[in-house]
Amino acid sequence: MSNISIIGLGNMARTIAARAVAGGNAVEVIGRDATRAENLAEALGSGTRAGTFGTAPAGDIVILAVPHDNAAPIVAQLGHALAGKVIIDITNAFNSDATGLTTAAGTSIAQEIAKVAPAGAHVVKAFNTVFGHVLAQGRRLDVLIAGDDAQAKATVAAFIESLGLRPLDTGALEMAHWLEGTGLLMMGLGRHGAGTFDFTLGVNTSA
Numbered sequence: 628m629s630n631i632s633i634i635g636l637g638n639m640a641r642t643i644a645a646r647a648v649a650g651g652n653a654v655e656v657i658g659r660d661a662t663r664a665e666n667l668a669e670a671l672g673s674g675t676r677a678g679t680f681g682t683a684p685a686g687d688i689v690i691l692a693v694p695h696d697n698a699a700p701i702v703a704q705l706g707h708a709l710a711g712k713v714i715i716d717i718t719n720a721f722n723s724d725a726t727g728l729t730t731a732a733g734t735s736i737a738q739e740i741a742k743v744a745p746a747g748a749h750v751v752k753a754f755n756t757v758f759g760h761v762l763a764q765g766r767r768l769d770v771l772i773a774g775d776d777a778q779a780k781a782t783v784a785a786f787i788e789s790l791g792l793r794p795l796d797t798g799a800l801e802m803a804h805w806l807e808g809t810g811l812l813m814m815g816l817g818r819h820g821a822g823t824f825d826f827t828l829g830v831n832t833s834a
């Protein structure tokens with residue numbers, strides 16, 4: 628069981644929170660609107676709490692379920708309150724029509740978050756290659772992750788397993804650039820080859 632805090636009250640926050648509660652995790656939801664956070668916590672049930680935005684999250688794992696351009700500023704603002712935490716960045720950095728990334732070559736939102744995270748906090752990229760509405764269907768999906776700290780990745784992998792999902796490690800945090808590119812690729816597939824956004828990207832081995 629993990630003790631998690633989710634910052635954001637939108638689609639991904641609600642979907643991950645619901646699967647996390649179902650998986651027996653202790654969940655805290657945090658949003659700018661305290662009433663909406665309390666309502667979501669009540670709807671999720673099973674002891675889910677509403678945290679206070681801008682104060683130290685209770686969870687050992689903190690999930691940033693906010694737009695990509697707000698993620699690093701939130702981490703910078705929380706500063707030392709995130710020391711020792713595992714920070715999961717789920718963001719996709721699409722441009723306005725989702726045909727390109729807003730990040731420069733050689734970096735990623737996750738790496739920009741890591742630059743402003745306090746000492747002892749570890750950033751792991753995860754969940755950006757699953758569509759929220761597919762995640763909500765409850766199926767066992769592959770969740771690609773990347774991060775520099777082996778222990779932090781193991782913590783995130785165990786959390787992902789508890790959601791009935793399969794974590795797949797893609798390597799160091801620099802791989803987050805390519806995971807964010809994969810999110811963009813999924814938009815292209817949805818619009819073109821797949822012809823639907825009701826799909827998931829996974830790995831099949833022949834072994």
Ligand SMILES: NC(=O)c1ccc[n+]([C@@H]2O[C@H](COP(=O)([O-])OP(=O)(O)OC[C@H]3O[C@@H](n4cnc5c(N)ncnc54)[C@H](OP(=O)(O)O)[C@@H]3O)[C@@H](O)[C@H]2O)c1
Pocket residue numbers: 634635636637638639640658659660691692693694695697701717718719720754755756757758759760
């Ligand atoms: N939707 C998907 O299928 C999907 C899949 C993979 C990854 N993602 C990524 O997941 C993230 C969340 O996506 P979503 O679909 O859940 O978006 P969403 O439904 O629009 O929710 C975004 C949430 O972020 C909150 N927020 C925005 N700025 C904030 C700030 N400065 N401080 C605190 N909270 C803030 C919003 O709060 P207010 O309600 O107060 O505005 C809202 O609750 C995005 O980065 C997206 O790229 C989405």
